[in-house]
Amino acid sequence: MDSISLMAATPSSGDVTQMAGWIRHQVRGLDLAVLYLGRQPYRLVWELQKQLHTWRVVGEIPDVALLLEHEPVYTLGKNADERNLLASRPANAEVVVCDRGGEVTYHGPGQLVGYPIINLRECRPSVTWYIRRLEDLIIRTLATFGITAVRISGLPGVWIGQQKVAALGVRLARWTTMHGFAINVSVPRRYLEGMIPCGISEYGITNLNDCLQEPVGVQEVSRRLIPLLQGLLGRGNGQISRLNLDPTA
Numbered sequence: 001m002d003s004i005s006l007m008a009a010t011p012s013s014g015d016v017t018q019m020a021g022w023i024r025h026q027v028r029g030l031d032l033a034v035l036y037l038g039r040q041p042y043r044l045v046w047e048l049q050k051q052l053h054t055w056r057v058v059g060e061i062p063d064v065a066l067l068l069e070h071e072p073v074y075t076l077g078k079n080a081d082e083r084n085l086l087a088s089r090p091a092n093a094e095v096v097v098c099d100r101g102g103e104v105t106y107h108g109p110g111q112l113v114g115y116p117i118i119n120l121r122e123c124r125p126s127v128t129w130y131i132r133r134l135e136d137l138i139i140r141t142l143a144t145f146g147i148t149a150v151r152i153s154g155l156p157g158v159w160i161g162q163q164k165v166a167a168l169g170v171r172l173a174r175w176t177t178m179h180g181f182a183i184n185v186s187v188p189r190r191y192l193e194g195m196i197p198c199g200i201s202e203y204g205i206t207n208l209n210d211c212l213q214e215p216v217g218v219q220e221v222s223r224r225l226i227p228l229l230q231g232l233l234g235r236g237n238g239q240i241s242r243l244n245l246d247p248t249a
Contacts, residue, residue: 016044020051023064030062034226036219037068042075042096042107045115049178052117057174063122065180065229066115067222070107074195077102077169081199089194100179102156102169103199110186110207112218112225116232120175131156131168133232134181138166141183141225147211155200158183163206164197185209185218 027033037045045068055061072093074085077100084104085095093108107113120130135151138158142149142165149158149165158166171178184192184207192205209215 014044016047016051019048020055023052024055024061027061027064032063032065032229033061034065034067034229036222037066039069039071039109042070042073042094045070046096046098049115049117053173053176053178056117056119057176059119063116063118065117067225068113068115069109069111069218070113072106072108072191074104074106075100075169076104080104084196084199086194086196090190093191093194098179100169100171102167103197104195105167105169105182105197106187106191106195107182108187108191110184110188110218112183112185112221113180114182114225115180116177116229118177120172120177125175127170127172130172130177131170134168134170137225137228137232138181138183140228140231141221142208144224145208145212145216147208152203155203159203160206160211163204164200165206165208165211167197183208183221185221186215 023033023035045066049066052061052064056064072090074089074093074095076082076085076095076097079101080097080103082104093106116134118130120126124130135156135158139149139151142158142160147160149160152159152162156168157164166181166183168181169179184205186207186209197205208221
């Protein structure tokens with residue numbers, strides 16, 4: 001890659017318009033901008049994605065990938081079965097019906113969430129290709145920890161053995177992506193057991209740290225994933241700027 005820069009300037013994290021405008025200014029002239037947002041509410045980042053998606057469709061910003069943790073929330077895709085959201089779930093987790101595909105999933109502290117906003121017309125206009133590239137990204141990231149992760153035929157996501165460690169759920173409009181992936185790093189078990197993840201009851205769910213002798217944090221997983229994002233688009237010499245919006249980092 002040509003350059004990686006760490007920028008510590010932080011706009012107000014509660015103002016979507018201000019956050020989006022700050023990002024728009026910072027990413028001009030780049031090929032791919034990777035932004036770490038720290039811990040954010042789900043609805044705020046959903047609105048942020050919508051604004052960035054609008055700008056990406058018309059070419060006002062380059063491809064952008066948002067990396068973050070969410071406050072506790074269960075999200076349901078457009079055609080999700082609400083019966084997969086269990087009454088025993090923790091009461092402090094919000095429930096949001098969103099515009100991505102897929103079933104119910106959980107987001108919260110201890111999980112690395114990634115939202116690439118990418119114009120597939122500029123790399124490869126194929127939903128299947130894109131999903132496979134996201135799975136490859138996660139598999140390669142986990143391999144840096146010595147973990148062998150795999151696909152299971154017919155089931156989107158990434159698995160360690162027969163336990164799901166990463167979920168995928170995307171939306172495409174005008175060949176530009178929204179939503180993305182979530183990697184369980186150290187999610188408390190009570191939240192994972194509050195749902196039937198992705199509506200799949202015959203398989204388990206796990207954290208990366210359940211498979212490691214020494215636990216790691218979400219930011220370490222993010223640090224290892226960021227360089228691999230360049231390969232997601234097949235860019236050998238593209239410029240990546242890592243913009244840090246987390247005031248606690």
